[in-house]
Amino acid sequence: MREAMATLARLQARSKAVGQQYYFRNSVVDVFRKKENDAAVKIQSWFRGCRVRAYIRHLHRAAIIVQKWWRSYSSRQHYQLVVKLAYYTMKMNLYNEMAVRIQRRWRGYKIRKYCFDYFYLKEYLRAVTETNDAIRDALEEFAEMKEREEKKAALEREEKKRDYQARKMHYLLSTKQIPGIYNSPFRKDPDPWELRLQKAKPLTHQRPRVKQKHSISLTSWLACTSNRSFPRSEILPPINRKQCQGPFRDIAEVLEQRYKPLEPTLREAEPINELKEAREDLRRQEWIRNVNDNMFLPFSSYHKNEKYVPSMHSSSKYGPNSYGCQRFRDENPKKWICPKDFQTVLPSFDLFSKYGKLYSKAGQIV
Amino acid sequence: MHLLPEDQSPWIPNRQAGVMSLLRPLLLDVVPTIQQTAALALGRLANYNDDLAEAVVKGDILPQLVYSLAEQNRFYKKAAAFVLRAVGKHSPQLAQAIVDCGALDTLVICLEDFDPGVKEAAAWALGYIARHNAELSQAVVDAGAVPLLVLCIQEPEVALKRIAASALSDISKHSPELAQTVVDAGAIAHLAQMILNPDAKLKRQILSALSQIAKHSVDLAEMVVEAEIFPVVLTCLKDKDEYVKKNASTLIREIAKHTPELSQLIVNAGGAAAVIDCIGSCKGNIRLPGIMMLGYVAAHSENLAMAVIISKGVPQLSLCLSEEPEDHIKAAAAWALGQIGRHTPEHARAVAVTNTLPVLLSLYMSTESSEDLQVKSKKAIKSILQKCTYLPALEPFLYDAPPNILKHVVGQFSKVLPHDSKARRLFVTSGGLKKVQEIKAEPGSLLQEYINSINNCYPEEIVRYYSPGYSETLLQRVDSYQPLAN
Numbered sequence A: 001m002r003e004a005m006a007t008l009a010r011l012q013a014r015s016k017a018v019g020q021q022y023y024f025r026n027s028v029v030d031v032f033r034k035k036e037n038d039a040a041v042k043i044q045s046w047f048r049g050c051r052v053r054a055y056i057r058h059l060h061r062a063a064i065i066v067q068k069w070w071r072s073y074s075s076r077q078h079y080q081l082v083v084k085l086a087y088y089t090m091k092m093n094l095y096n097e098m099a100v101r102i103q104r105r106w107r108g109y110k111i112r113k114y115c116f117d118y119f120y121l122k123e124y125l126r127a128v129t130e131t132n133d134a135i136r137d138a139l140e141e142f143a144e145m146k147e148r149e150e151k152k153a154a155l156e157r158e159e160k161k162r163d164y165q166a167r168k169m170h171y172l173l174s175t176k177q178i179p180g181i182y183n184s185p186f187r188k189d190p191d192p193w194e195l196r197l198q199k200a201k202p203l204t205h206q207r208p209r210v211k212q213k214h215s216i217s218l219t220s221w222l223a224c225t226s227n228r229s230f231p232r233s234e235i236l237p238p239i240n241r242k243q244c245q246g247p248f249r250d251i252a253e254v255l256e257q258r259y260k261p262l263e264p265t266l267r268e269a270e271p272i273n274e275l276k277e278a279r280e281d282l283r284r285q286e287w288i289r290n291v292n293d294n295m296f297l298p299f300s301s302y303h304k305n306e307k308y309v310p311s312m313h314s315s316s317k318y319g320p321n322s323y324g325c326q327r328f329r330d331e332n333p334k335k336w337i338c339p340k341d342f343q344t345v346l347p348s349f350d351l352f353s354k355y356g357k358l359y360s361k362a363g364q365i366v
Numbered sequence B: 001m002h003l004l005p006e007d008q009s010p011w012i013p014n015r016q017a018g019v020m021s022l023l024r025p026l027l028l029d030v031v032p033t034i035q036q037t038a039a040l041a042l043g044r045l046a047n048y049n050d051d052l053a054e055a056v057v058k059g060d061i062l063p064q065l066v067y068s069l070a071e072q073n074r075f076y077k078k079a080a081a082f083v084l085r086a087v088g089k090h091s092p093q094l095a096q097a098i099v100d101c102g103a104l105d106t107l108v109i110c111l112e113d114f115d116p117g118v119k120e121a122a123a124w125a126l127g128y129i130a131r132h133n134a135e136l137s138q139a140v141v142d143a144g145a146v147p148l149l150v151l152c153i154q155e156p157e158v159a160l161k162r163i164a165a166s167a168l169s170d171i172s173k174h175s176p177e178l179a180q181t182v183v184d185a186g187a188i189a190h191l192a193q194m195i196l197n198p199d200a201k202l203k204r205q206i207l208s209a210l211s212q213i214a215k216h217s218v219d220l221a222e223m224v225v226e227a228e229i230f231p232v233v234l235t236c237l238k239d240k241d242e243y244v245k246k247n248a249s250t251l252i253r254e255i256a257k258h259t260p261e262l263s264q265l266i267v268n269a270g271g272a273a274a275v276i277d278c279i280g281s282c283k284g285n286i287r288l289p290g291i292m293m294l295g296y297v298a299a300h301s302e303n304l305a306m307a308v309i310i311s312k313g314v315p316q317l318s319l320c321l322s323e324e325p326e327d328h329i330k331a332a333a334a335w336a337l338g339q340i341g342r343h344t345p346e347h348a349r350a351v352a353v354t355n356t357l358p359v360l361l362s363l364y365m366s367t368e369s370s371e372d373l374q375v376k377s378k379k380a381i382k383s384i385l386q387k388c389t390y391l392p393a394l395e396p397f398l399y400d401a402p403p404n405i406l407k408h409v410v411g412q413f414s415k416v417l418p419h420d421s422k423a424r425r426l427f428v429t430s431g432g433l434k435k436v437q438e439i440k441a442e443p444g445s446l447l448q449e450y451i452n453s454i455n456n457c458y459p460e461e462i463v464r465y466y467s468p469g470y471s472e473t474l475l476q477r478v479d480s481y482q483p484l485a486n
Helices: A001-115 A118-168 A192-199 A251-258 A274-289 B012-025 B034-047 B051-060 B062-069 B074-089 B090-101 B101-109 B115-129 B135-144 B145-153 B159-173 B176-184 B185-195 B199-214 B219-224 B232-236 B242-256 B261-268 B271-281 B284-300 B302-310 B313-323 B327-341 B345-353 B357-365 B373-387 B391-400 B403-419 B421-429 B432-438 B445-457 B460-466 B470-480
Strands: none
Touching: A118 A192, A118 B232, A118 B261, A118 B271, A118 B302, A274 B232, B012 B034, B034 B051, B034 B074, B034 B284, B051 B074, B051 B090, B051 B403, B062 B074, B062 B101, B074 B090, B074 B101, B074 B115, B090 B101, B090 B115, B090 B135, B101 B115, B101 B145, B115 B135, B115 B145, B115 B159, B115 B199, B135 B145, B135 B159, B135 B176, B145 B159, B145 B185, B145 B421, B159 B176, B159 B199, B176 B185, B176 B199, B176 B219, B176 B460, B185 B199, B185 B232, B199 B219, B199 B232, B199 B242, B219 B242, B219 B261, B242 B271, B242 B284, B261 B271, B261 B284, B261 B302, B271 B284, B271 B313, B284 B302, B302 B313, B302 B327, B302 B345, B302 B391, B313 B327, B313 B357, B327 B345, B327 B357, B327 B373, B345 B373, B345 B391, B345 B432, B357 B373, B357 B391, B373 B403, B373 B470, B391 B403, B391 B421, B391 B432, B403 B421, B403 B432, B403 B445, B421 B432
């Protein structure tokens, strides 16, 4: 026990140191262990990393190969499409180009020949110029003609006026004894008015009388055209010389009213028996014209009164032949088959005996 | 009874009322002469002034007049129709008052009368009523006047023909339906026959009637043409009477404006030359329809424009443009020139050669011209310039033109110069290149592009030589030059 206690005491005295040593050695080992652990971890992680990297590298390579092959495949497809498209485009461009050439030629031809024919246009313009010139000439001629006509008319009017003047001044003509004013002895030759006066016929003093109409109508005895009665208004002297004083009516109106032609009433104007005369006239005309004097009458009423007059062909001098009129059968008993003659009585026809009796009369049913 | 109011002194209203109430019972007098004279007096009063005409209407005289029109003798009918005409001519309201009192039917009955004087008076009254507007014309047509008017035209008296033609013209001018009614009554054939009549006033009315019919639509114009008026109508263009010429050119204008085919027909018949001569022989407003006709013909197509050019139309039109005093005629001439010159460079050249472009420019720039004239001359200049390749005519424009026109001028130069070497030389020697360099344009604008394209036609030295301020740069180089030491 003492040894035990001594060892205990010794151990207790060393326990602190043991404890310290234990702690110290553990801590050193710990540190070392930590270091070693860290190193091991480091190595392991590095190694693992390498391994994983190698794996990934391997994977990458595989993926790259796959992708490479896939991309080449799809690009080739794409490239074929592109080539096809480019080829197609090139062909279409060529066709377009050729078509454009054809269309250009055709359009040029069409426009020049049909739509805008240059030569036709020039021709047309030339024709228009010619027509214009022709129209201008024609219009000028027309204007000239009008002018000439007007001048002619003006000259004629002048001529007439001068002629009338000469006729009025006829008394100024020169005689053998006395030279007229236009035929002065100091002149070489007479004035043209002198010649005109020589040619002119003097005006008569009286103006020509108005021709009276000779009609044997009812109104003429009222017209009072004899010289003893009032003169007619046309040959009255002009009334502007002096106005009559006072509110008198215009003489023309008075004469118009005075000489107003008779307006007889209808009874007077037409004869009384005109209707009878007209009827007689009509009858005469019809007598001339018509073949048959008998008026047309309706057949049913007319023939009731008349006796039939047979024609001369069918009647002999012993009277009318009864064959064909009264009987139609030949009567020769020797030719008969049986001795009896035909019965002339027909049985009564049954239908019309019941006429009017079989049908309903106003709703009554028989 | 010679108390007719023939003096023209102005009436004061009190006296008017007095006169009406005095004249009214006279209309119902027993003696026919008094009635006629009273009607004549009323007619002359109403004719003078529209206040008096209103007084006639307000005095309730019209119904009485209309009632007795139907029964009386021809002198009364003439006087009554004169009153109706005198009242109806002043305004549409008065004409409506006449229609309302039922005068149209009695006037139409008067048109069937035997006496040509009565017919003339009735036709005149109907014409004046129908003149105002389309409703009144329709009322006249509904009363059945048109066939009777066509019969009146065939009568031998010239005065009656005149009045009937003027009445038909007034009826058909308002609308296509009314014109169609007149045509359906067979008026065109009779009107066309009478173009050859020597009476000038009759020809005026006939031509006016035909042009009023033809103006509404293509079908009506074709019907007028089918009546074979060409080339007879061209003789009317040479008539002595000014208004016959005016109406004839109006007719041709109304026909030409519808379609190219009708214009072609007119040109083929030589109408263009006749119209151009007619323009040359008159002055003032008489020329206006002729000028417009040329414009319409040229507007349809370039072949027709070329036909107008070769008929020597352009010198005549430019003469009109320069010598006419009135603005609306100048505007019409400017428009017509624009229509001729706008088609192709050939046409523009034909217009430019006659030196009209400076005239047009001056009209556009002048402050005295009316707005219409300015607008039309600007349009004409623009449309001609856009096709003009005749450089000598374009050059003056470089100097005077305002910027908006200058742009077009420079544009034309830039189109022509790259291809023509002689023109380039001429451009330089005439000082055009110098002027172009002096133009200030915003960079990037269309004008600047044109200037650049012109500058590209020339070698750089020349462009620099002509650029403004070149002499200064040269002198500066002289200043800074060190002479070589020998």
